[in-house]
Amino acid sequence: MKIFNNFTLPNNYKHCALAIGNFDGVHKGHKKVLNESKILAKKNNLKFGVMTFEPIPYIYFTKKKNYRINSLSQKIKFLKNQKLDFLIIKKFDKKFRNLGYLDFLQKIIQKRINTKYIFVSKNFKFGKNRLGNTVKMKKLEKEFKFSTLVTEPFKLKNKIISSTKIRKLISQGEIKKVEKYLGRKWEVEGRVLRGFRRGRKIGFPTCNIDLKNYIIPKNGVYAVNVSCEKVFNKRNGIANIGYRPTFNGKNLLLEVNIFGINKNLYDKKIQIEFKDFIRPEKKFKNVSELKKQIKLDIKKSKK
Known part of the structure; x- marks a missing residue:
């Protein structure tokens, strides 16, 4: 072409x-x-x-x-x-x-x-x-x-089927319907940013991605596939889109925990395929409750 x-x-x-x-x-x-x-x-x-x-x-x-x-x-x-x-x-x-x-x-x-x-x-x-x-x-x-x-x-x-309809579905977290309309999973790509490393500190390291001009999906947790050219092929993971209310976050961010990957991916370009919506974003009383929920999210994403 x-x-x-x-x-x-x-x-x-x-x-x-x-x-x-x-x-x-x-x-x-x-x-x-x-x-x-x-x-x-x-x-x-x-x-x-x-x-x-x-x-x-x-x-x-x-x-x-x-x-x-x-x-x-x-x-x-x-x-x-x-x-x-x-x-x-x-x-x-x-x-x-x-x-x-x-x-x-x-x-x-x-x-x-x-x-x-x-x-x-x-x-x-x-x-x-x-x-x-x-x-x-x-x-x-x-x-x-x-x-x-x-x-x-x-x-x-x-x-x-229209782009307008698909944007609306993405904003509602209707990822399965989006996949049917696109004929493939909806995918976001971006370079990994440096964050506060909170995920790593609580045992769930994440890659932080700026959504830039993408339509904003419904805030919450998603089951995803993640790939990084020349580093690893498609791997399962979970992604959170939102403001991290447990840590009083103020900026919208896409955070991805990639199963089985513990490499430094800063500045690397990754592709994130959205498979399913797991749950809305929630503020937890403490980090311990958050960790328990993340374990449940991971378990649900693997079903």
């Missing part, structure tokens, strides 16, 4: 089938769109690609920090798994946000990329002030020499 950070594509990547969207989560609904695009591209002997935006436009406009299902590197990895020929990651900035929808279609879609087939969702909006939509795209097809394919939402048991 070739990655472009602008609209200057080599000639052999032009005249293509292109899916446009945020693709946050690369969930089953996205995969449906990508599969349809891929089949049409292959049938017409065209390159097949995706155009996405960084930061996600919603984050750019609202300045909301905790919103993403996946990081950019995860998005790239999951899209690569879909066997794209190319990926365009366009920086969403002031200049691009002020580009009118007609200019986008004429100057970029027609002239720069020479797109033949565009795949978008029914609620796709684009251009300055979001004035562009699928109805206008359909009307302009002949003029700009492309065909618009509006994809139907993917449903699972009559429920539409």
